[in-house]
Amino acid sequence: MTRVLAKDLGRKGILVxxxxxxxxxxxxxxxGKSExxxxxxSSWNPFNRLGEPEEIAQAVGWLVGSGxxxxxxxxxxxxxxxxx
Structure with missing residues (x-):
């Protein structure tokens, strides 16, 4: 869906x-989860920890930012x- 919308809305200068x-x-x-x-x-990634909400927000911020x-x-x- 992301790619379809990007193709359609790209004509209007909108990134998706x-x-x-x-x-x-x-x-x-x-x-409800045990320690x-x-x-x-947490061990499923190389950092052996859960992500922090701020880290997800930084990724979103970059995608929607002027960069x-x-x-x-x-x-x-x-x-x-x-x-x-």
């Missing part, structure tokens, strides 16, 4: 991208290099 966040340390994500499960999930004038139709995986 998506963020695919990995496990992020929010109250909602942690709710052991959180440690296991991005050319990236469109992409899904940015803000997941700390997680490969599951």
């Amino acid at each position: 991208n998506a963020i695919a966040p990995g496990p992020t340390a929010t109250a909602l994500f942690k709710k 052991e499960l959180i440690k296991t999930i 991005n004038t050319w990236v469109t139709g992409q899904t940015v995986r803000a997941n700390g290099g997680m490969a599951v």
Whole structure:
């Protein structure tokens, strides 16, 4: 859908991208999960930790900021290099 919208809306100068966040340390994500499960999930990326909401916000900020004038139709995986 991101690529289709980017192709259609690009004619109007509109960039379309998506963020695919990995496990992020929010109250909602942690709710109902044991510390052991959180440690296991954290080990799925090279940093051995959950992402922070601010880190996802930084990726979003770059995509919507003035520094991005050319990236469109992409899904940015803000997941700390997680490969599951």
